[in-house]
Amino acid sequence: MKALKLIGPGKIQIQEVPVPEIGPDEVLIKVVGAGLCHSDLHILHQGQDWPFFGTTMGHETAGHIESLGTHVTDFAVGDPVLVHAVWACGQCRPCSVGRENACSVNGSRNQFPLTPGIGADGGMAEYIKARAKHVDRLGAVDVVTAAPLADAGLTPMHAIRSVRDLLLDDSTVVVIGIGGLGHIALQILRATSRCRIIAVDIDEARLAAARRNGADQVLHAGSDAVRTILAESDNYGVDVVLDFVGAQSTIDFATGVVAPEGAIRIVGLAGGSFPFNASLEGEVLPWGVNVQRSYGGTPADQAEVLALVAEQRVNVDVVKYPLAEAQRAFDDLEAGRISGRAILVP
Ligand SMILES: [Zn+2]
Ligand SMILES: [Zn+2]
Structure with a gap:
């Protein structure tokens, strides 16, 4: 079969490899689509x-x-399925209380749990194997556009569920970065809350997409946008900021608009940082702000995303590329030419 391999720093290649052999607890899946994520670009640019x-x-x-596999009884050949992005053990202490994204067996203090495409062979291929417990049946959800739900759906859902107590009817949430994850985050917020949603991006096409996906207000990123948000809230700030970029400029934006006792969820991995000073003066954060370096999600988050998609309250905006043209898809993502999510089709 054909598979897209990461062969060295900055280098990917389609190779001919054997179809995976499955163990008793595993299933073999014929891939319909594999989503391309910004974190694939981060992986591509790792060093030697x-x-x-x-x-x-x-x-x-x-x-x-x-x-x-011989022990698998809860699936049938032909079932449309989604492969989880977080391959947790399901049994350790964090897993047993529903924190599978912090699994202590398949992950560690400094390493997120095992992930297909990072350590295990992923889905940019004709076939993928996975443990049956890491697979969800799609049911009414369209298999062709479903792939991004494993991360671009899951990860915003996890971040949003973690701030749900702040998402009251008169709350305001700012979503920064309206790409693969951001456009789904807007739809989840719209479907599960009545709060006011402000979308922030540097790209006009993505801001137009933000309006279609449920934003009440869109702002082009920049110092005026921070001033606008503060002015509209009597200089108090907003309850929640979801940063799907994680660059210096977006983290400055988030810390610049969050309200006291508000929350920031930093999902993107673009290398930004902020200082934390345990002092009375000079701290960039208002009192009480809760900041989380949000990682992935749990099977419960995944189930909630799939339910919203099955109810057609969330839709994934996809652009398809043949697997053989993966390099073009990576180039387009890197150049910011993709609106929504790119899917590689073997
Ligand atoms: Zn990803
Ligand atoms: Zn575990």
Whole structure:
């Protein structure tokens, strides 16, 4: 079969490899689509000491069950399925209380849990194998556009669920970065809350997409946008900021508009930072602000995303590329030419 391998710093290649052989608790899935994520670009640009060269890329995968391991009883050949992006053990202390994204067996203090495309072969291939417990049946959800739900749906859902007590009817939430994750975050917020939603981006086309996806107000990023948000809130700030970029400029934006006792969720990985001073003066954050470095999500988050999509309250905006043209898709994502989510189709 064909598979997209990460072969070295900055280098991907389609290779001919054997179809994976499955164990008793695993399923083989014929891939229909594999989502392309900004974190794939981060992986692509790792240095020579990255431990996972040779891995098939792709942590967002949807397809049909092709064959079942001997112990697998809850799927049938042909079922449309979504492969989880977080391969937790399901049994350790964090997993047993619903914090599978902090699994202590398949992950560690400094390493997120095992992920297809990072350490295990991912979905940018004709077939992927996975433990049956890391697969969800799609039911009424369209398999062709489902792949991004494994991360671009899951990760915003997890971040949003973590701030749900702040999302009251008269709350305001700012969403920064209206790409693959951001456009789904807007729809989840619209579907699950009545708060006011402000979308921030540097790209006019993505701001137009933000309006279609439920934003009440869109602002072009920049110092005026911070001033606008503060002026509209009597200089108090907003309850929640979801930063799907994580660059210096967006983290400055988030810390610049968050209200006291508000929350910031930093999801994007673009290398920004902010100082924390445990002092009376000079701190960039208002009192009481809760900041989380949000990672992935849990099976409960995934189930909630799938339910919203099945009810057609969330839709993924996709652009399809043949797997053979993966390089073009990576280039387009890097150049900011993709609105919504790119899907590689084998
Ligand atoms: Zn991702
Ligand atoms: Zn675990």
